Amino acid sequence: MKRTMLTGNSAAAWGARLAGAEYVPAFPITPQTEIIETLALWIDAEEMDCRMVTLESEHSMITAAGAAAATGVRVFTATSSQGLLYGMEMIYTVAGWRAPFVMVNVSRGLSSPITLEPDHNDILAARDSGFLQIHCATCQEVLDGILIAYRLAEHERVRLPVIVNMDGFHLSFTREPVEIPDADTAGRFLPQYDPENIRFRAGAPVSEAVTVLGGTPYSYFRCEMHLAALNAIAAFDECAADFADLFGRRCESVESYRTDDAELVFVMIGSFATKARAAVDSLRRAGIAVGLMRPLLLRPFPRDRIRQILAGKKGVAVIDQNLSVGMGGVLHTEVASALYGVPDAPPVLNSFIGGLGGRDICAEEFYEIASVTGKAVAEGRSLPPRLLFTGQELVEIRRLQAIAKARRKNLNGGSNER
C-alpha cells in the first residue's frame, strides 16, 4: 500500500488496473479522457495485461463492453455526460444481459446549453436502467469504489453492471491523497473473474437477449433484475466488510456524519457533499445541531438505512445537484418515497437545487439552508423546491447580455437591427 497524490481520473485508472480489467472498450470525452489515456499508457508499457479498443461511439462502446462481459472476461470502461446519453439505449440493453462489468461516469452537465462542468443529470438519467450506482465524494472512494463495484457486479446473487460516479473537475482533475493498495492484496479481494454460466463457447450454445412475446415473460425478466438489484444491498455490506478487513477502510452504503444527535440533516451525493460536511462543522460550532447523510449506493436504493438515519429528526434538507425540469430534485423525491408513512419520519423535508453545471454552493448557502429548514420546522411545514441562484448572479448575467447587445449595436453602425 502506498500513499500518493492522485486525480480522480488517475484513481479510476488505478482501480481498473488493480481489479485486473482484461478488456477496455473506450471512447474519449471530457472530463473522462485521462482515464483511458492512463490505461493506454500502462498497456503499451506492458505494466497492465489488458486489451483496449477505441470504438466509434459510446453506443458501440457499451455494446462491446456488454458483449465481452457476456463472453466471460473482466471489462472496464468509462464515459461522461453526452456520451452516457448517446449510449443510453445500450445502458438499458446490456443491464438486461446480466453481464457484470464496471463503468466509470465522470459527471458533467447535459446540453443545452453545452458545458464541461459537473452536475448529476447525466448519471441520474441512467437511474432506472438496471445498472447499480456508486457515488463517490473523494478520489480514494473512486479507487475503492471500483474494486468494490467489481465484487458487487460479479456477486452470484447480483450479476448486474455497476456505474461508479465521480464529479467532473472537482474530482476528475483534483489531486487528493490516495492510498493505492498493493496488487497482491487487491488480487485477494478480487480473484480472477469466474463467469460460470455467462459465456459464449462452441459446443455449449446459448441464446442471449432474445425476443419475448407478451408481458409475462417480459415481466419475469424485469422482476428478476429488480430482485437481483435488491440483493446488492446486503451484498454491498458483505463486500465492504471484506474490503475493510483487507485495507482498513470502511465504505458504508450510506455515510452519516454527526447525524446521531442532529435535529436537522443535509442530504447530498457526490463530491459537493464535502462542502456540506464542512458547513456541518461550522454550524455545530455555532451551536446548531446539524448532520449530513450521503448515500454512496444510489442503486439499489438503501431505503432501510436511510429511514434509520433520518428517524426522529426534526427537519431534512435534500440538496440536489440535478434538476428534473418541471418537478425539482430527483434525490428529494427518492428520499420522500423512503420516508412517507414511516412512523418516525421527519415532519419537514425541504428541497434545494444547486451546483448545476458546476455552480458553487458556498458556505453561506448551507447556513441559509439550515436556517430556512429550521424555520420550516418551527412552522411545521415543508417548503416547495428552491433553486439556488442569487440576485448578484442575475446582475452578472444581465451585465454580460448588455455588453453583448452594445457590441452588436456598434457593429451594426449604431442600429439595433441585425
Added chain:
Amino acid sequence: MCAGCGGLEAVKEIYDIIGEKSVFINAAGCMTLLAVYPFTPFPGSWLYTAMASAPAGAQGIRDALDILLEKGRIQPEEDLETVVLTGDGAGYGIGLSATSAAIDRNLDFLYICYDNEGYGNTGQQTSAATPYGARTATSKGPHGYPGHKKDLFAIWAAHRPAYVGTVAGAEPLDLARKIGKAMEISGPRLIIALAPCPTGWDFDPRETVAIGKLAVKTGIWPLKEYVDGKLTHTIIPRQRPPVEEYLKLQGRFAHLFEPERNEDILGEIQKRVDDYWEGIC
C-alpha cells in the same frame, strides 16, 4: 416469419455452411423474431444487441474470445465464428457507422445483410436500400420512391476489407462458394444477400425463387465479389432480358405499368442497369 421469405431462404443456406460453431450477433429486423424465448431455431449461439451496434457486439465477443484463447481459459476447439446478422435498415443506415468502424479496426468477423429493400419488419417503409420507383409504405405516390438504392457494396469495398460479396438465395451454388471462401479467410468479410420479400414487395410467395433468379438474369442484382483488392463478377448475365420482366412480377412496381406505362421511370431503371454492365459484358 412470412411464407416465401427470401431473407430466410438466404440465411438458411448460409447457416448450413457456417454451422453451429458460431455466435450470431443480431440487430433489430425481421430475423430478430426467429429466436423467441424460450425457443430458437439455431443450433449455435445468438446475441441480440440493438439496431445500430451489432458490429460492436461482434467486436466485444471476438476480443473476449481472443483474450480467453491467449490466456488458455478456453481451448481452440471452443472458439466461435462471430457473425453479424442484420437487415438493410441496419446495414445501409443506422448501423453503417458501426460497420465502417469495425472494418477500420480490421475485426475478424462475417457480416450477413439480408436486403429486402425497405424497413420490412415495420411494414416496408423506404430505406436507403429501396430501389428507384418502388412503392413503399412511405412512398405511395404515382412515381414511387424518388431516390436511388445506395451502393453499399462499393461503400464497404472502399474500406478495403478482406472480402465483400453479393449473393442471392436463388443462386445457391454461387452463394455456397462465396460463403465457403469467406469462411477460409480472416478479417472483415461482408455479404449482402438479396431478400425477395412477398409481403413488402407484394408478390405471391411461390414466386420468391423465380424473382431471385430474374434479379440476377436481368442484371439488376449483380453477383460479384471483392477480394484481395480485386472486383470480380461471379455470374455475368450475357443475354439480359428487359428489367421489366423482373419488375412486373411485383406489386411494388405495378404503378409503373398500370393504368399506363411510365416509360420515363422504366427507361431510367433499364438505363442504369445497362450503364452498370457496359464494359463488363
